[in-house]
Structure formats: C-alpha cells, structure tokens
Amino acid sequence: MDKSSIRNFCIIAHIDHGKSTLADRLIELTGAMRREEIREQVMDSMELERERGITIKAKAIRLDYKANDGKTYRLNLIDTPGHVDFSYEVSRTLAACEGAVLVVDASQGIQAQTLANVYLAMEHNLEIIPVLNKIDLPTAEIDRVIDEIESVLGYGPENVMHISAKTGLGVPQLLEKIVQRIPPPGGNVDSPLRALIFDSHYDSYKGVIAYLRITDGQISKGSKLRLMGQGTELEVLEVGYFAPEPCPVQTLSAGDVGYIATGLKNVAECRVGDTITSISNGAREPLLGYRPTKPMVFAGVYPTEPDDYLELREAIEKLSLNDASFTYQPESSPLLGHGFRCGFLGLLHLDIVRERLEREFFLSLVVTAPGVSFIVTKTNGQTVTMVNPGDLPLPHEIEKVEEPWVSISVITPSKFIGPLMDLIMGCGGVHKRTEYLGHSKTPGELGQRVQLEYDMPLRSMLTTFYDQLKSRSQGYASMDYEFIGYREAKLVKLDVLVNGVLVDAFSRIIPPEKAHDIGEAIVSKLKEEIPRQLFQVPLQAAVGSRIVARANIPAKRKDVLAKCYGGDVTRKRKLLEKQKEGKKKMKSIGKVEVPKEAFMSVLKLNW
Amino acid sequence: MIGYCRAKRLNLMSQDIALYIHFPFCRRRCSYCSFVSYQGRESDIPDYVNALEKELALRTDGQKVHSIYFGGGTPSLLSPQHIHDMLHTIHSLFAVDEASEVTLEANPSTVDEIYLTAVRKAGVNRLSLGVQSLVDGELALLGRIHTASEARDAVQFARIAGFTNLSLDLIYGLPGQTIASWREALEEVIELGPEHISLYPLTLEDDAPLRTAIQRREIPPIDPDLTADQYELAQDTLAAHGYLHYEISNWARDGYKCKHNMVYWHNLPYLGIGVAAHSYIHGHRLANTTDLDSYLNAFSHNLPPAWELDEDIEPELELSETVILGLRLSEGLCLENIRSRFGIDLLKHYGQQVDEAAGFGLLEYTDKRIRLTRQGRLLGNEVFWRFLPNKTVGADP
Secondary structure, three states, rough: OOOHHEEEEEEEEEOOOOOOHHHHHHHHHHOOOHHHHHHOOOOOOHHHHHOOOHOOOOOOOEEEEEEEOOEEEEEEEOOOOOOOOHHHHHHHHHHOOEEEEEEEEOOOOOHHHHHHHHHHHHHOOOOOEEEOOOOOOOOOOOHHHHHHHHHHOOOOOHHHHOOOOOOOOOHHHHHHHHHHHHOOOOOOOOOEEEEEEEEEEEEEOOEEEEEEEEEOOOEEEEOOOEEEEOOOEEOOOEEEEEOOEEEEEEEEEOEEEEEEOOOOOOOHHOOOOOEEEEEEEEOOOOOOOOOOOOOOEEEEEEOOOOHHHHHHHHHHHHHHOOOOOEEEEEEOOOOOOOEEEEEEHHHHHHHHHHHHHHHHOOOEEEEOOOEEEEEEEOOEEEEEEEOOOOHOOOOOHHHEEEEEEEHHHHHHHHHHHHHHHHHHHHHHOEEEEEEEOOOOOOOOOOEEEEEEEEEEEHHHHHOOOHHHHHHHOOOOOEEEEEEEEEEEEEOEEEEEEEEOOHOOOOOOEOOOOHHHHHHHHHHHHHHHHHOOOOOEEEEEEEEEEEEEEEEEEEEOOOOOOOOOOOOOOOHHHHHHHHHHHHOOOOOEOOEEEOOOOHHHHHHHHHO | OOOHHHHHHHHOOOEEEEEEEEEOOOOOOOOOOOOOOOEEOOOHHHHHHHHHHHHHHHHHHOOOEEEEEEEEOOOHHHHHHHHHHHHHHHHOOOOEEEEEEEEEEEOOOHHOHHHHHHOOOOOEEEEEEEEEOOOHHHHHHHOOOOOOOOOOOHHHHHHHHOOOOEEEEEOOOOOOOHHHHHHHHHHHHHHHHHEEEEEEEEEOOEEEEEHHHHHHOOOOOOOHHHHHHHHHHHHHHHHHHHOOOEEOEEEEOOOOHHHHHHHHHOOOOEEEEEEOOEEEEEEEEOOOOOOOOHHOOOOHHOOOOOOOEEEEEHHHHHHHHHHHHHHHOOOEEHHHHHHHHHHHOHHHHOHHHHHHHHHHEEEEEOOOOOEOOHHHHHHHHHHHHHHHHOOOOOOOO
16 A cells, blocks of 8 residues: 555553543444454453453554545554553654544543653654543533643644544544544655564564564565664564454555564563664664663562462563563562562552462462662762662661652642642652643632642652552542652661561661651551460561661460360360461561461551 | 270270260350350250150160260259159160269259259269359359359259269459459359369350450450469469369369369260260260251161261371370370370370470470470460371361
C-alpha cells in the first residue's frame, strides 16, 4: 500500500478513561473483528494481557478503513502502556506514531497521566486529536472539561470530538478525523533500513518477537539485521502485521507497523527503543537516542518455604525473558534463606511481577519492604551503589549518601490541596509550582482542579504514599512522576535486634529523625506477634550502637494441659502434636521461635 | 525399635481394668462447658440406663474391675435405684474387686441427705462434688446451677450420709478473681475438710459461651500470669495443710489418691461405657459416639455400637503416651517400670529430649526416676511435646 494511505497512531489516556473500549470500537467498525471476538483478544489493560499469555497479545493492530472519500486507508493502532512506571515505554511507542488520539473522560476531566502523556506526545511532535469520552454518562461535565482542555492544552472546543466509546456514538466521525488530521508517515523506502522497536516479547517457538515501526527501507523474511544500540545481530524468521492475529507477509516497508520473529532467546537482547538496521548497507544514525531502562525500586524476594528456592529461581528466569526492565541478583539472608534482590521500574511494576510469580507460578513469597538504590561516597573516596540496606557501610566510613529524587505532578480538586500538600511536604517534598486548570465559572463543591508540582525523594513514595494520596482526596487526586536525579540525603540504617541478634531482613534506611517512631512501631509489632518463650526476650531497634526503641517479651509462665483423664488422651495428644508442628514452622532467631506471620507483618509495616 | 514382648503386652491387657460410665445429662449447661452433655433430655434417662446395661453386657470380657467411676454431665441426676441396678449389673458381668473404689460425680444442687444416703447404700464409696467456687458471683459467671451455700450444705450431707472419701473441685484463673480471693477460696475449701481436692484453671474451648463473652469484651480476659500465681499459691497452701500434690491438678490426703484416675496416668487399660466414653483396651484407644440418639438407637442385632474412634497404639506411641501421662504425676516415672514394660532405657532412648527439658529447668532425673520440676508442672506442655514420636503413629478411622 502506498505510504500516503498509512496512518500510525496511538490512543493516550489516563487509566479507565476509555482507551481499551475505544480501541475495541475502532476494531469493530473497521471490520477487523466481530463484536463477540473482541473481548477475548484485543488490546486490554496490562494486567489482563499478561494474564492471557503471550501469544494473544497484540501491541499494534492494522485496521483497514474505507473512508468517506472512497479510498481505503491502513490505520496502525499502536498500544501504549498506561502507567507512570513505564513512561519510558510510552515514550518509545509514541516515537512510532505520527498522531495520537487523546481520550479524556467527560466526567473526570484531565488527570495527571493525561497531562504526562500529552506532553510526551507534544515532545514527539505528534498530531493530537482530543476526544471527550463517556459523554453519555449522566455525570459528564462536558462544558467544564472542554474548558480545561482549552486552557491547559490549548485546543479549542471546535477541535474536540465528542464520543461514547461504549455505545459507538461519534466514533465513525473520529475515524474520518484520524484519516484527515493525522499525517502519513515520512521516511524513504529506498534509504537504508531504519526501524524503531517499540515493544518486544518472548515466544517459546519463535524467540523474541519485536514490534517495529519502519521509517526507512524495508524488511523481508530472511533479512539479516542488526540492533544499532545493543549490537545484537539476527535473521528475520518471519515478518508480518497484526489484524489482530499475526499475519505473516513477505515484506514490510517504510511507514508500516508490524512485527518480526527474531529467534533471539531473551528480550534483553532486543530492547525497546533501539533502532534496527540491515547488516549490509546499514543506516548511519539511529532513529532515537537509545537508553536502557533503569530499575528504581528494589526489594528482596524470597520463597516462603526454603525448599521452593529452585522453583522461584526458575520462575524469575522465565519472567525476565519477557520483561527487560526487571532485574535480579541472588541474595541470601540469615532469616529468610536464599532469594533474590530484584529491581523494578516502580511500585506498580513490583506488584505486577509479584502477582505473576504468585499466580502463574504458584509460589508463596516473602517480599521485603521496597527500597531505592543509594549512592554512597565513602571516606576513602570510593563510591558504591547499594540496593540492600544491609550493604550500607558503617557510619564512620560514610562521606555522603545520595538518593533518587522524582518530580511529581498531582492533579486534585482544590478542596484537598491542604491535606495533599501536608502529605507531600511530610515526605520531604519541595514545592515547585501550583497551577489551576481551566477557568470554570461553576467549580462545584470540590473546587477548581489544580495541578501541584513537587520534587521529592523517591524513597518516601514507596510505602503508603499512593494510598494516602487517594484517601486524603477521597479518590479524586491522580499523580504522575519522573526521575530527576540523585540528591544528597541525611539517612541512617535502622537495625532490629531480637534477643540480641540482628535480624538483617528488618533493617531499613531512614531519616534519623524518624528512627524512634519507626523503631517503636517495629518493636511493638514484634511484641504483639512473637509468642512468649521459656525465657525473657528483649527487642531493640538501634541506629548503630544507639538503641532508639525497646520492648520486652516476658517469659511464659504457664503452658500445661490441666485435665487429662481417660477421654482426653487422644485429643490432648493431638493438641501437643499441633504444638510440635507449629514449632517446626517457626524460624529461630537467636533461639527465639518466631512464627512466619510475625516477620511478615514487620516486613509489611508502613508509615 | 523397642524391644517389646507381644505376649507381655497382651498379658497387660487381660489384667485389671478401671470401668468408666458416662452420664451425659445436665439440668443446664455451664457457660464454660465443653463436655459432651445434653440439657433438657432427662426424660431419656431410663432408656439410657437400659442402653448402658446392654453395652456392659456386650462389651464385657469378664475382666477384673478395681474401680468404677460415674462421670458426666451430672451423674447425680441418676436415681439411687438406677445406680443400684447398674452396680448390680456390673457385678454380674465383671469380676469386681471387693475393695473397689466407686466414684459418683455430683452437682451440689442435685443432692440432699436422703439422696446421698441412698447412693452410699447402693455401693458408691467416693463422692466428687463439683463445687468450682464458693463465691456466688463467680458461680453465676460460670453458669452453675447451685449457690455457695448449697455447696457447703452438700459437703455436710455427704458426711452425714457416711462418705469418708470426699473430693471437691475448684476453678481458678477466673476473670475477676484476684490472688486474695483465691487465697480465701483455698482456705475455705481446706476448712471443709475434703480428703481430695482437684483444682483447674478456667479453660475455654471455641464453643464455650464464656469465650464469646470475653471476645465481646463483656468480661475481662483470663490473665495467664495471675493464673500461674494462683497455682503456685495453691501448691504452697495445700502443702502446708497436709495435702499431697500427687498430680498436676490433684491433691489428696495420705491414702486418698483417686485410684481410678491413677489408671489413666499409669497408661493402663480401662473400659468406657456410654455416650462419648473412651476406652483403652487390647492396645487400642476407642471412643463411643458423642450423639445421644445414635447411642440410644444403636443396640440392634444385639451388637454394641461401632466405635467412633479406633486408634491402634503401636509400641512407640504407647511409650510416648506412657511418658507424657506419667510425668503428670509428682512421683514421675519409674525408669525400672519403663524398662520392664518396654524393654528400653528411657534416659538413652529419649536422651536428647530429657537433656533439653532439663536444660530449661523443667525436668529432673536420677538414675531411678524422672519427673517434672516445680516450674515444669506449670509449663508441662513444653516438656510433653518433646516426647511425641517422630512421626504420627496410630490411625484414625
């Protein structure tokens, strides 16, 4: 097909604003699938995609659309990941498009991710078609949201389409608009091959499948190609597009979007953002700067039963085949045994990986409190990066500690500004900007919507921050963040000792002024959860050699079956058997028998 | 493996047994009760007595019987005639020792001078009164149907009726009880002059109504440390008044230990008759159904009802149970007895466990005996579980 009839676009939206539903509708209207087939297969939320399994995932769908002018256009709809944890991936996806359909929920208005994605789209010079969705809902506030769109994004009401993705209202007009407004791709089919990888996944039969948008040149089956950033070389086993099922073709050309089966063993060899070119007659400049993703959040992942270590290792290896941004290193802890220190792009990424390990691989896991990576400059001039609190050098060896900071953008109705500002400042946030969105004359009881911008340490976002954000704003606030670099921090390591023995898994890196409160919370929790022993058990929280909190578990005085007559023997024996079994399941810390629930509850402690 | 003589084991089995009869009827259930007992079914008592006699006939092997124990429920709801008839039946079916101990458990509210005299005449020679408390407020909390004054009267009636072997039960660790009120209770009981005293800490199973009340914070929870203090006080007080502390929860004047219960703690055979009754015969632990109606309907085709529990006690488990039960006695275990019964040296066979428990100060031993220390009595479970066999033996049906 002629390049001029191709339209490469994506749908960008805040979570639940209707991206998937709109995608379904577009697919349906262009006849790519019937309504009944849609639910099973198509672009869906990230969670479900991973649930369904690899082969059905369709990141880019080719839709053939016969427009009102009689011509048939090829619309390549490319899916974008929804969440802030994956903003790097979003960025690469946008680089594969010429336009973006921006979906805004008419009852919710512009949210933090709407903005983040729009800014990204603008940076990539995409043609943006703003669309107001869910106009059929009784809670839709069409005028207010149109006003917001104009004042924040600069698009006048005449440019905003009104649709209901659910009912299909306005969608045919949107298709026309896509054809009219979004430019065809540039590039030259005769130039040396340059194709951008905007996603990849691992298939056990075909190896890594790379999703590409070809800017220059063409790719055929059997082509010998090279990744310009990573250097990986490969031969194309298969090339095709998604309709949404994979459809192999002989050749894909400049302007087109599709996939290649590479035969590579690991997605890490074929990473998002890299440019593919031919080995012979290769291009000289890549399409974009290529930057591998960096994990920002780290946690120890251990099997609950030490016997399951091998299974955990296998599961992690399998999972990482398909997730290039998830890192792992073997690690061991006296308390928890053998496990891994894993790196994630963010808390959501951590949750997704944890859930997949538990559900797809049937593992029971202990995950330590998530932390960030610190850069420690030692007094001898050495710099070390550490992700495990246990690796923090001794206080007298430390010259300075730096931690990652993020710039966070929170959108909230003005009613909640106070509590949210308290939250962010309490987390060490530094205020950058407050901006009101829209000029609504009737702001409603929640007030005008406001965007708050702060810089804050990533560390403070890792525990209850998101939940607090939601609860302090009754669910109305949304947030987005981005890494902005490392800054010096005043931090210490809090250690926990049970019966005089240091429990490595409980150590945390915290600001010194919080040491007492956090220490107090931990020892109280332990006192609650650890059963009384045959001897007294001292519990201590310490920073270095200084005790910041303590508690004491008194020795057990009484534990005996008072009555044991003829009818009791079997039953009482079974109780003793249970008692014995229970002891086997406990971990021994400094001779203290600690049930699993006890240290799980300390690992989960949030503040 | 235990050098165990099968013939010796069977020999043990055909020796004297203790005979237990369960009587699962009560006027009203107490708030802490977890026993098998039925309220409001007293009209079924005559049928029940018939069923008991049938079961006795069907289960007897003509063994020698040296103690009979009527437990419940409230066995003192049986009429003296019923008791007389049952004892008569038992005498005809078993070789009952003339000097047998015959115990009846009784609720103070259900007995008077006449009843107790008749029951004494029928052959009961030991009375166990469920006093539980001599404070009316505590009795109400426990849901008992009697008052403190009725309990004191019952003691008098027992003496008048001619009982010279009287046992009283008391409960401690009650929410609201203090160390002082417990001291008073002990002194009062000692004053009443029983030959035998049993003391139990309040223990609530999941289905006890009192447990729900505590969970709902209607009454304060049980204080385990206070309970421990009360036990220690009891040990000291009763010792000072000449009561021998012979088992974890039982005290007696010289010569008045409960012979029937000693059979349990020596892990010797016994036959249990009636609803929910347990037996230990021919190397099996057995139990009857806990359901009254099933029991009443069960004697078709002149067969006894099937056992609800039938656990084969292999030698390793028998040893384990012998140790666990025997340690409950203050005299502990005689190592020579273990050697002749099981063919092993206990200190070698359980060397590690003995050392561990002794290391915690819970167990002491010489080359002749092994027993719990004072601290070990309070923390008995921490000793007992160590003597369980390493894998669970004995199958449930």
